Amino acid sequence: xxxxxxxxxxxxxxxxxxxxxxxxxxxxxxxxxxxxxxxxxxxxxxxxxxxxxxxxxxxxxxxxxxxxxxxxxxxxxxxxxxxxxxxxxxxxxxxxxxxxxxxxxxxxxxxxxxxxxxxxxxxxxxxxxxxxxxxxxxxxxxxxxxxxxxxxxxxxxxxxxxxxxxxxxxxxxxxxxxxxxxxxxxxxxxxxxxxxxxxxxxxxxxxxxxxxxx
Numbered sequence: 001x002x003x004x005x006x007x008x009x010x011x012x013x014x015x016x017x018x019x020x021x022x023x024x025x026x027x028x029x030x031x032x033x034x035x036x037x038x039x040x041x042x043x044x045x046x047x048x049x050x051x052x053x054x055x056x057x058x059x060x061x062x063x064x065x066x067x068x069x070x071x072x073x074x075x076x077x078x079x080x081x082x083x084x085x086x087x088x089x090x091x092x093x094x095x096x097x098x099x100x101x102x103x104x105x106x107x108x109x110x111x112x113x114x115x116x117x118x119x120x121x122x123x124x125x126x127x128x129x130x131x132x133x134x135x136x137x138x139x140x141x142x143x144x145x146x147x148x149x150x151x152x153x154x155x156x157x158x159x160x161x162x163x164x165x166x167x168x169x170x171x172x173x174x175x176x177x178x179x180x181x182x183x184x185x186x187x188x189x190x191x192x193x194x195x196x197x198x199x200x201x202x203x204x205x206x207x208x209x210x211x212x213x214x
Contacts, residue, residue: 021059023049028070033119037126040067067126074124075138075146078113082149083140085109099160103153104207107179110146111203114183115196121187125180150176154214163214175210182206 027048031039042063046056060066085105089098114121124138139145144152151172157163163171185191186199194202 020049020051020055023051024056024059024066025069025073028066029073029120032070032074032123033117036119036122037067037071039119040070040123042066067123071124071126072138074117074120076140077117077120078110078124079138079140079142079144079146079149081113082106082109082146083142083144085112086149086153095160096157096162099153099157099162100211103157103175103211106150106153107175107207107210108203110179111183111199114187115199118187121183147172147176157214167214171214175214178206178210179203 024045027045028040030048031041031044040063042056042060043053045060045066046053049056056066060069082105085108086102089101089105091098093101140149142149154163154168154171154175158165158168182191182203186194191199
């Protein structure tokens with residue numbers, strides 16, 4: 001009886017070019033959704049993809065490489081949610097009303113994504129020894145990452161006269177930290193037992209505060 005082919009040969013025959021990387025990334029994203037960044041383990045991703053660990057190293061040479069790629073996916077999905085919420089803003093009202101509605105849409109999408117996808121949200125903002133590499137910044141369909149979408153909404157508010165130009169520098173950090181802080185209190189902190197309606201209501205009040213405070 002002939003000896004079976006080595007596992008590396010089975011791997012090459014099973015996945016066409018590029019398919020294995022996608023399978024590993026999909027597995028990593030599923031792990032993140034279920035358990036956050038700590039659950040993104042390269043060995044488990046290879047097990048779910050049905051290959052031996054060594055088969056993954058050409059695509060993801062380390063756990064950090066896989067985590068970086070999963071982080072980019074998470075941020076890209078957040079950016080897409082923000083873009084969708086912006087697209088749903090009715091095209092009526094004056095420029096200032098539109099700009100304020102746009103900024104609120106960005107914050108609303110951020111909060112809703114955190115509550116709907118806490119595992120991906122945690123992973124997208126997981127602490128890392130290195131920043132996301134070029135090409136892994138997590139852009140949405142419009143080509144902007146979540147931070148750039150927020151910055152664009154603030155720029156529109158300045159252009160419409162709703163935010164003095166001298167108060168624009170650094171405004172994205174203030175708005176971001178406020179909304180992100182509440183999201184973390186709800187998904188990982190003492191507010192985690194709040195029902196969704198209460199979380200939504202307090203989130204909208206926070207956005208009022210951000211708008212008025214800027």
